[in-house]
Amino acid sequence: MSSVVVEGVTKSFGSRVLFADRSFVVEPGQMTALTGPSGSGKSTLLNCVGLLEKVSAGSITVDGRDITRLRPAGARRFRRDTLGYLFQNYALVENASVRANLQIARAPGHRGGPGLGLDEALKRVGLDGMEQVPVYQLSGGEQQRVALARLLVKAPTVVLADEPTGALDQVNADMVLDALRDLAAGGAAVLVATHSRHVVDACSDEVRIG
Template structure:
């Protein structure tokens, strides 16, 4: 049994080198507490998505460790890692990764169906209602707008009931009303004890987070909490690695 103070996710000096020899991540160390909402921000190419992929098990780091609930995930075998992360981690991709010819309902249920797990139809229905998708339950995903597809992708992850949710630009394709809805749901998840980590360019989204992690050129340049929009923008301009933004 794990101690109650074990972090939900931790990166310890994580680095990632790509085939060209360039380092897209450089000694990134950060911890995410259970039941917290964290925004990772920075300019394009800062390393935000690369860090999130390493944290979630999608890409192995070249250096350092990633701990999920105290478990060193890259010390596990590939199969053990996949099994563990599938039960604990959900990921909302920026490109949605829906099957275009399947219905909304089928797309939401797909991961559980593929895993041979029972789908709770009542929970699925409530999720579709919460995201304004109940009327589209039988509609093929390919016929939806980008914003609707984003909401379907989020429903699919939430049906899995993960302990940690990673979201890559969760409001990127949404109008202001739907952005508010998604951010409200992410806030509710964190308040219910689920750890939420999102990559975002949206200052308004970052302001809603408990903490903001700033990145530049593959490094974490600062971490701040309780920030307003001006402080988030200022933090994105910081160049001193490890500086605490207040």
């Protein structure tokens, strides 16, 4: 179980301050919506928690460790063992099969929950029978569902989702929200950047920036 403690975080690009002195906590079991106008820095803040961007000031503590101070090897371990993400570009290996993309999620040493088996996860997202298909042959919505299945297999203790229902129809959007809620119910700390009221309503609380 991991809580994410964001304390006094500021992010600037050059002289432009995107957000300043932001503090909030996402507890294990909580699904928090991150909202704010377009350009306010929601994706950037998720990227800071995912260690894809550096904070300009402040700390982000997970399991009592300030992850903004991790060296590259520690950052890699954090991403591999603790973090799961559902971003707009899906971050899948396009030439590999659906099954291979899910197998990567269970790297040795990961510290997530028990997670779903591969077959169960594929069934859950409606992609059973497609294990051998290379990802590049799938539609955008199907790729999004592979990324979701990968999260369910990994069962990470910190989950970051960036506009996870943006490109999906209602049925698939609800599938994504149900899965994220299940991860939270299993003890994950889930942070979801969104403009959608429907997504905010599915969350247990809301942090606004901008």
